[in-house]
Amino acid sequence: MAAELGPRAMFVAGGTDLFPKLKRRQFEVDSLIGLDFLPRAIRNRSDECVIDAGVTLAHASHDPHLNERFSGYAQAAGHVSSPPLRNAGTIGGNLCVDTRCNYYDMTYEWRKAAGFCLKKDGDICLVAPSSPRCWAVSSSDTAPMAIALDGLVTLVGASGERELPVTALYRDDGDRYMAKQPDEVVTCLRLRRSLNTRSAYVKLRRRGSIDFPIAGAAVAVELDGDRVESCRIVLSAVASYPLEAKAAEEFLKGRRLQEDVIREAAEIASKPAKPLDNADLSHFWRKRMVRVVVEQALARVSDQQPGLDG
Amino acid sequence: MRDVERVVLILDVNGEARQLLVPSHKTLLEVLREDMQLTGTKHGCELGECGTCTVLIDGKPQLSCLLLPIQLEGRAITTIEGMANGSDLHPLQVAFAELGAAQCGYCTPGILLAARSLLEENPRPTRDEIREALAGNLCRCTGYTKILQAVELAAERLR
Numbered sequence: 001m002a003a004e005l006g007p008r009a010m011f012v013a014g015g016t017d018l019f020p021k022l023k024r025r026q027f028e029v030d031s032l033i034g035l036d037f038l039p040r041a042i043r044n045r046s047d048e049c050v051i052d053a054g055v056t057l058a059h060a061s062h063d064p065h066l067n068e069r070f071s072g073y074a075q076a077a078g079h080v081s082s083p084p085l086r087n088a089g090t091i092g093g094n095l096c097v098d099t100r101c102n103y104y105d106m107t108y109e110w111r112k113a114a115g116f117c118l119k120k121d122g123d124i125c126l127v128a129p130s131s132p133r134c135w136a137v138s139s140s141d142t143a144p145m146a147i148a149l150d151g152l153v154t155l156v157g158a159s160g161e162r163e164l165p166v167t168a169l170y171r172d173d174g175d176r177y178m179a180k181q182p183d184e185v186v187t188c189l190r191l192r193r194s195l196n197t198r199s200a201y202v203k204l205r206r207r208g209s210i211d212f213p214i215a216g217a218a219v220a221v222e223l224d225g226d227r228v229e230s231c232r233i234v235l236s237a238v239a240s241y242p243l244e245a246k247a248a249e250e251f252l253k254g255r256r257l258q259e260d261v262i263r264e265a266a267e268i269a270s271k272p273a274k275p276l277d278n279a280d281l282s283h284f285w286r287k288r289m290v291r292v293v294v295e296q297a298l299a300r301v302s303d304q305q306p307g308l309d310g
Numbered sequence: 311m312r313d314v315e316r317v318v319l320i321l322d323v324n325g326e327a328r329q330l331l332v333p334s335h336k337t338l339l340e341v342l343r344e345d346m347q348l349t350g351t352k353h354g355c356e357l358g359e360c361g362t363c364t365v366l367i368d369g370k371p372q373l374s375c376l377l378l379p380i381q382l383e384g385r386a387i388t389t390i391e392g393m394a395n396g397s398d399l400h401p402l403q404v405a406f407a408e409l410g411a412a413q414c415g416y417c418t419p420g421i422l423l424a425a426r427s428l429l430e431e432n433p434r435p436t437r438d439e440i441r442e443a444l445a446g447n448l449c450r451c452t453g454y455t456k457i458l459q460a461v462e463l464a465a466e467r468l469r
């Protein structure tokens with residue numbers, strides 16, 4: 001159906017991001033294709049967890065198995081927006097959530113008055129006018145955590161079904177930020193880990209609820225005794241895609257998660273983050289806070305210390 | 311201008327099956343207020359940020375400004391009008407009135423429904439659990455303390 005209707009149709013699951021954007025004319029469509037018919041269950045297996053894309057964020061954040069085995073993922077789902085939105089918003093929707101920018105997430109009238117931007121109706125990026133691309137920010141809380149937990153997504157479209165790593169869903173382009181075909185639907189997410197993996201997500205935002213992230217750290221660490229065997233650190237809201245801090249992951253290998261090591265790893269992890277002046281609060285401060293959120297997430301996996309977001 | 315597509319729907323609102331003929335693009339908030347005259351559900355930001363349009367869908371708070379009625383057939387919708395039992399106010403409504411937990415009152419219907427959903431699930435919530443359950447409902451008069459106290463008082467009376 002989506003393949004037949006083309007770009008004038010969009011899928012809708014929870015609608016919590018889509019409906020505001022239709023109202024502000026950031027999205028303009030003739031048809032919506034509801035995804036309510038898709039299954040919405042969480043299936044636990046010994047070494048993995050399969051979550052249907054229609055599972056609500058509230059359901060995922062309260063699921064006992066996810067909280068025990070994939071605690072970082074449950075934390076990330078529980079930090080998306082506010083409780084009523086988590087009762088409607090889905091985990092598939094949060095993986096596909098639109099990128100954000102101060103020049104784009106505005107009413108039609110505001111955008112018209114300021115001049116339209118590259119992402120919608122215009123031809124230049126208002127954050128970086130000399131740049132040929134759009135710099136809108138990836139704003140999903142669960143995508144970085146799903147990547148850190150070696151997540152795989154299943155996509156179903158007119159040409160069949162395929163499974164790919166969550167990281168392959170995204171492109172470094174704020175406008176065309178998803179690598180999937182428009183007629184493809186995310187149907188489920190598979191998280192994998194060993195018994196020794198610990199995970200945590202720390203989110204920075206202006207208020208303790210409702211807001212999108214302006215920085216965030218998703219960390220999954222596999223321990224061999226008290227040493228790091230492998231780890232993944234993925235940053236939210238500092239680039240147009242969930243940004244993996246590879247140098248910090250390499251640095252941590254074989255080391256103990258003690259205070260000085262954590263501090264140094266966080267410093268290294270914050271280097272590739274280059275937030276621009278297109279989200280809430282100052283981008284200089286956001287850049288400085290990346291180190292803090294990574295440090296807190298690593299501290300949380302080392303001794304379960306609470307982070308900025310409690 | 312293109313013709314507006316209308317649909318016939320049967321919605322379960324406050325325990326009553328209501329048959330409606332409404333434009334398919336109308337939100338639940340608009341249908342409740344404009345087609346059913348249930349104006350207790352308030353119209354706020356329209357973008358899912360303020361929580362004043364909160365209703366319960368199968369007992370859980372959701373925002374009526376971001377729901378399409380065509381997705382809600384067969385689901386139980388509860389608005390603030392469905393909270394009292396005849397002329398007997400719900401214990402939360404009584405506690406809010408007694409403690410003055412409403413200033414301008416615009417956020418109150420949404421907060422009462424979110425609190426009701428919390429107390430049905432958790433009869434002994436801590437202050438932090440109440441804060442978390444109401445974290446999607448903004449009060450611009452900033453009278454949160456009395457709201458929290460009123461939820462605690464109602465919880466005590468309901469036990």
